[in-house]
Amino acid sequence: MAFIDTTSTPSTSRVxxxxxxxxxxxxxxxxxxxxxxxxxxxxxxVWAQIADDGFFKTISLNPSADQLAAAEAFWFSPGSFGVPLLLLGSLVTWLTRRGHRVPGWLGGGLVAWALLIGLLSGFDGGTFALLTVGGLLAAGGWTSRRRLER
Structure with a gap:
Protein backbone atom coordinates (compact mmCIF):
# COMPACT_ATOMS: atom_id res chain seq x y z
CA MET A 1 0.00 0.00 0.00
CA ALA A 2 1.47 3.32 -1.09
CA PHE A 3 1.56 6.25 1.32
CA ILE A 4 1.61 8.80 -1.47
CA ASP A 5 -0.57 8.58 -4.54
CA THR A 6 1.84 9.14 -7.42
CA THR A 7 -0.69 8.77 -10.21
CA SER A 8 -1.20 11.96 -12.13
CA THR A 9 -4.60 13.32 -12.87
CA PRO A 10 -5.10 15.56 -15.87
CA SER A 11 -5.94 19.12 -14.93
CA THR A 12 -8.95 20.89 -16.25
CA SER A 13 -8.37 23.63 -18.78
CA ARG A 14 -9.24 26.24 -16.16
CA VAL A 15 -6.77 25.16 -13.48
CA VAL A 46 20.50 38.70 -44.87
CA TRP A 47 17.95 35.86 -45.04
CA ALA A 48 16.92 37.07 -48.49
CA GLN A 49 20.58 36.94 -49.53
CA ILE A 50 20.89 33.40 -48.09
CA ALA A 51 17.85 32.34 -50.12
CA ASP A 52 19.37 33.87 -53.27
CA ASP A 53 22.74 32.17 -52.70
CA GLY A 54 21.16 28.78 -52.09
CA PHE A 55 19.95 27.54 -48.76
CA PHE A 56 22.15 24.46 -48.28
CA LYS A 57 25.65 24.77 -46.80
CA THR A 58 25.44 28.57 -46.64
CA ILE A 59 26.48 28.84 -42.99
CA SER A 60 30.03 28.04 -41.89
CA LEU A 61 31.41 27.52 -38.40
CA ASN A 62 34.51 29.42 -39.50
CA PRO A 63 33.03 32.20 -41.68
CA SER A 64 35.09 34.45 -43.87
CA ALA A 65 34.52 38.21 -43.79
CA ASP A 66 31.90 38.03 -46.56
CA GLN A 67 30.03 35.18 -44.79
CA LEU A 68 29.98 36.84 -41.38
CA ALA A 69 26.53 38.45 -41.78
CA ALA A 70 24.95 35.12 -42.75
CA ALA A 71 26.62 33.34 -39.82
CA GLU A 72 25.43 36.02 -37.42
CA ALA A 73 21.86 35.83 -38.78
CA PHE A 74 21.88 32.07 -38.30
CA TRP A 75 23.28 32.08 -34.76
CA PHE A 76 20.85 34.80 -33.65
CA SER A 77 17.74 33.11 -35.04
CA PRO A 78 17.37 29.35 -35.74
CA GLY A 79 20.80 28.53 -34.30
CA SER A 80 20.13 30.41 -31.06
CA PHE A 81 18.77 29.11 -27.79
CA GLY A 82 15.35 30.52 -28.71
CA VAL A 83 14.28 27.27 -30.36
CA PRO A 84 15.32 25.00 -27.42
CA LEU A 85 13.67 27.44 -25.02
CA LEU A 86 10.46 27.17 -27.04
CA LEU A 87 10.68 23.38 -26.94
CA LEU A 88 11.41 23.36 -23.19
CA GLY A 89 8.44 25.63 -22.54
CA SER A 90 6.22 23.41 -24.68
CA LEU A 91 7.29 20.31 -22.74
CA VAL A 92 6.73 21.98 -19.37
CA THR A 93 3.30 23.22 -20.46
CA TRP A 94 2.39 19.77 -21.78
CA LEU A 95 3.45 18.16 -18.49
CA THR A 96 1.53 20.60 -16.30
CA ARG A 97 -1.62 20.29 -18.38
CA ARG A 98 -1.56 16.56 -17.68
CA GLY A 99 -0.97 17.01 -13.96
CA HIS A 100 2.67 15.86 -13.93
CA ARG A 101 5.24 17.48 -11.67
CA VAL A 102 8.08 19.36 -13.35
CA PRO A 103 11.30 18.62 -11.42
CA GLY A 104 12.72 21.57 -9.53
CA TRP A 105 16.27 20.78 -10.70
CA LEU A 106 15.23 21.81 -14.21
CA GLY A 107 14.51 25.34 -13.02
CA GLY A 108 17.62 25.38 -10.86
CA GLY A 109 19.75 24.42 -13.84
CA LEU A 110 18.18 27.16 -15.94
CA VAL A 111 18.87 29.71 -13.20
CA ALA A 112 22.52 28.58 -12.98
CA TRP A 113 22.88 28.81 -16.77
CA ALA A 114 21.32 32.30 -16.83
CA LEU A 115 23.65 33.46 -14.05
CA LEU A 116 26.65 32.17 -16.00
CA ILE A 117 25.48 33.99 -19.12
CA GLY A 118 24.84 37.17 -17.15
CA LEU A 119 28.20 37.11 -15.41
CA LEU A 120 30.09 36.49 -18.65
CA SER A 121 28.23 38.83 -20.99
CA GLY A 122 26.20 41.16 -18.79
CA PHE A 123 22.63 40.99 -17.57
CA ASP A 124 20.03 42.12 -20.07
CA GLY A 125 16.33 41.50 -20.70
CA GLY A 126 16.92 38.02 -22.08
CA THR A 127 19.02 37.00 -19.10
CA PHE A 128 16.39 38.28 -16.69
CA ALA A 129 13.71 36.38 -18.64
CA LEU A 130 15.77 33.16 -18.30
CA LEU A 131 16.19 33.82 -14.57
CA THR A 132 12.43 34.32 -14.24
CA VAL A 133 11.60 31.15 -16.18
CA GLY A 134 14.10 29.14 -14.13
CA GLY A 135 12.81 30.58 -10.88
CA LEU A 136 9.21 29.77 -11.77
CA LEU A 137 10.11 26.21 -12.79
CA ALA A 138 12.11 25.66 -9.60
CA ALA A 139 9.34 27.12 -7.43
CA GLY A 140 6.71 25.10 -9.27
CA GLY A 141 8.67 21.90 -8.77
CA TRP A 142 9.13 22.65 -5.08
CA THR A 143 5.48 23.56 -4.42
CA SER A 144 4.10 20.59 -6.37
CA ARG A 145 6.42 18.24 -4.44
CA ARG A 146 5.16 19.70 -1.17
CA ARG A 147 1.58 19.20 -2.35
CA LEU A 148 2.26 15.52 -3.12
CA GLU A 149 3.78 14.97 0.34
CA ARG A 150 0.58 16.04 2.12
Missing amino acids: WWRDLSAAGGLLAIGGGVFHTVVSAVMRRD
Whole structure:
Protein backbone atom coordinates (compact mmCIF):
# COMPACT_ATOMS: atom_id res chain seq x y z
CA MET A 1 0.00 0.00 0.00
CA ALA A 2 1.47 3.32 -1.09
CA PHE A 3 1.56 6.25 1.32
CA ILE A 4 1.61 8.80 -1.47
CA ASP A 5 -0.57 8.58 -4.54
CA THR A 6 1.84 9.14 -7.42
CA THR A 7 -0.69 8.77 -10.21
CA SER A 8 -1.20 11.96 -12.13
CA THR A 9 -4.60 13.32 -12.87
CA PRO A 10 -5.10 15.56 -15.87
CA SER A 11 -5.94 19.12 -14.93
CA THR A 12 -8.95 20.89 -16.25
CA SER A 13 -8.37 23.63 -18.78
CA ARG A 14 -9.24 26.24 -16.16
CA VAL A 15 -6.77 25.16 -13.48
CA TRP A 16 -3.54 23.97 -15.15
CA TRP A 17 -2.15 27.44 -15.77
CA ARG A 18 -2.24 28.33 -12.05
CA ASP A 19 0.81 26.16 -11.42
CA LEU A 20 4.06 28.14 -11.21
CA SER A 21 5.69 25.65 -13.57
CA ALA A 22 2.99 26.34 -16.15
CA ALA A 23 3.67 30.07 -15.88
CA GLY A 24 7.38 29.40 -16.44
CA GLY A 25 6.57 27.18 -19.41
CA LEU A 26 4.33 29.79 -21.00
CA LEU A 27 6.98 32.47 -20.45
CA ALA A 28 9.59 30.18 -22.05
CA ILE A 29 7.33 29.62 -25.08
CA GLY A 30 6.79 33.35 -25.45
CA GLY A 31 10.49 34.12 -25.04
CA GLY A 32 11.53 31.43 -27.51
CA VAL A 33 9.06 32.57 -30.17
CA PHE A 34 9.89 36.24 -29.60
CA HIS A 35 13.66 35.74 -29.81
CA THR A 36 13.54 33.54 -32.91
CA VAL A 37 11.02 35.60 -34.86
CA VAL A 38 12.34 39.07 -33.97
CA SER A 39 15.92 38.03 -34.73
CA ALA A 40 14.89 36.67 -38.12
CA VAL A 41 12.84 39.78 -38.96
CA MET A 42 15.68 42.11 -37.92
CA ARG A 43 17.98 40.32 -40.38
CA ARG A 44 15.50 39.70 -43.18
CA ASP A 45 17.82 41.24 -45.80
CA VAL A 46 20.50 38.70 -44.87
CA TRP A 47 17.95 35.86 -45.04
CA ALA A 48 16.92 37.07 -48.49
CA GLN A 49 20.58 36.94 -49.53
CA ILE A 50 20.89 33.40 -48.09
CA ALA A 51 17.85 32.34 -50.12
CA ASP A 52 19.37 33.87 -53.27
CA ASP A 53 22.74 32.17 -52.70
CA GLY A 54 21.16 28.78 -52.09
CA PHE A 55 19.95 27.54 -48.76
CA PHE A 56 22.15 24.46 -48.28
CA LYS A 57 25.65 24.77 -46.80
CA THR A 58 25.44 28.57 -46.64
CA ILE A 59 26.48 28.84 -42.99
CA SER A 60 30.03 28.04 -41.89
CA LEU A 61 31.41 27.52 -38.40
CA ASN A 62 34.51 29.42 -39.50
CA PRO A 63 33.03 32.20 -41.68
CA SER A 64 35.09 34.45 -43.87
CA ALA A 65 34.52 38.21 -43.79
CA ASP A 66 31.90 38.03 -46.56
CA GLN A 67 30.03 35.18 -44.79
CA LEU A 68 29.98 36.84 -41.38
CA ALA A 69 26.53 38.45 -41.78
CA ALA A 70 24.95 35.12 -42.75
CA ALA A 71 26.62 33.34 -39.82
CA GLU A 72 25.43 36.02 -37.42
CA ALA A 73 21.86 35.83 -38.78
CA PHE A 74 21.88 32.07 -38.30
CA TRP A 75 23.28 32.08 -34.76
CA PHE A 76 20.85 34.80 -33.65
CA SER A 77 17.74 33.11 -35.04
CA PRO A 78 17.37 29.35 -35.74
CA GLY A 79 20.80 28.53 -34.30
CA SER A 80 20.13 30.41 -31.06
CA PHE A 81 18.77 29.11 -27.79
CA GLY A 82 15.35 30.52 -28.71
CA VAL A 83 14.28 27.27 -30.36
CA PRO A 84 15.32 25.00 -27.42
CA LEU A 85 13.67 27.44 -25.02
CA LEU A 86 10.46 27.17 -27.04
CA LEU A 87 10.68 23.38 -26.94
CA LEU A 88 11.41 23.36 -23.19
CA GLY A 89 8.44 25.63 -22.54
CA SER A 90 6.22 23.41 -24.68
CA LEU A 91 7.29 20.31 -22.74
CA VAL A 92 6.73 21.98 -19.37
CA THR A 93 3.30 23.22 -20.46
CA TRP A 94 2.39 19.77 -21.78
CA LEU A 95 3.45 18.16 -18.49
CA THR A 96 1.53 20.60 -16.30
CA ARG A 97 -1.62 20.29 -18.38
CA ARG A 98 -1.56 16.56 -17.68
CA GLY A 99 -0.97 17.01 -13.96
CA HIS A 100 2.67 15.86 -13.93
CA ARG A 101 5.24 17.48 -11.67
CA VAL A 102 8.08 19.36 -13.35
CA PRO A 103 11.30 18.62 -11.42
CA GLY A 104 12.72 21.57 -9.53
CA TRP A 105 16.27 20.78 -10.70
CA LEU A 106 15.23 21.81 -14.21
CA GLY A 107 14.51 25.34 -13.02
CA GLY A 108 17.62 25.38 -10.86
CA GLY A 109 19.75 24.42 -13.84
CA LEU A 110 18.18 27.16 -15.94
CA VAL A 111 18.87 29.71 -13.20
CA ALA A 112 22.52 28.58 -12.98
CA TRP A 113 22.88 28.81 -16.77
CA ALA A 114 21.32 32.30 -16.83
CA LEU A 115 23.65 33.46 -14.05
CA LEU A 116 26.65 32.17 -16.00
CA ILE A 117 25.48 33.99 -19.12
CA GLY A 118 24.84 37.17 -17.15
CA LEU A 119 28.20 37.11 -15.41
CA LEU A 120 30.09 36.49 -18.65
CA SER A 121 28.23 38.83 -20.99
CA GLY A 122 26.20 41.16 -18.79
CA PHE A 123 22.63 40.99 -17.57
CA ASP A 124 20.03 42.12 -20.07
CA GLY A 125 16.33 41.50 -20.70
CA GLY A 126 16.92 38.02 -22.08
CA THR A 127 19.02 37.00 -19.10
CA PHE A 128 16.39 38.28 -16.69
CA ALA A 129 13.71 36.38 -18.64
CA LEU A 130 15.77 33.16 -18.30
CA LEU A 131 16.19 33.82 -14.57
CA THR A 132 12.43 34.32 -14.24
CA VAL A 133 11.60 31.15 -16.18
CA GLY A 134 14.10 29.14 -14.13
CA GLY A 135 12.81 30.58 -10.88
CA LEU A 136 9.21 29.77 -11.77
CA LEU A 137 10.11 26.21 -12.79
CA ALA A 138 12.11 25.66 -9.60
CA ALA A 139 9.34 27.12 -7.43
CA GLY A 140 6.71 25.10 -9.27
CA GLY A 141 8.67 21.90 -8.77
CA TRP A 142 9.13 22.65 -5.08
CA THR A 143 5.48 23.56 -4.42
CA SER A 144 4.10 20.59 -6.37
CA ARG A 145 6.42 18.24 -4.44
CA ARG A 146 5.16 19.70 -1.17
CA ARG A 147 1.58 19.20 -2.35
CA LEU A 148 2.26 15.52 -3.12
CA GLU A 149 3.78 14.97 0.34
CA ARG A 150 0.58 16.04 2.12
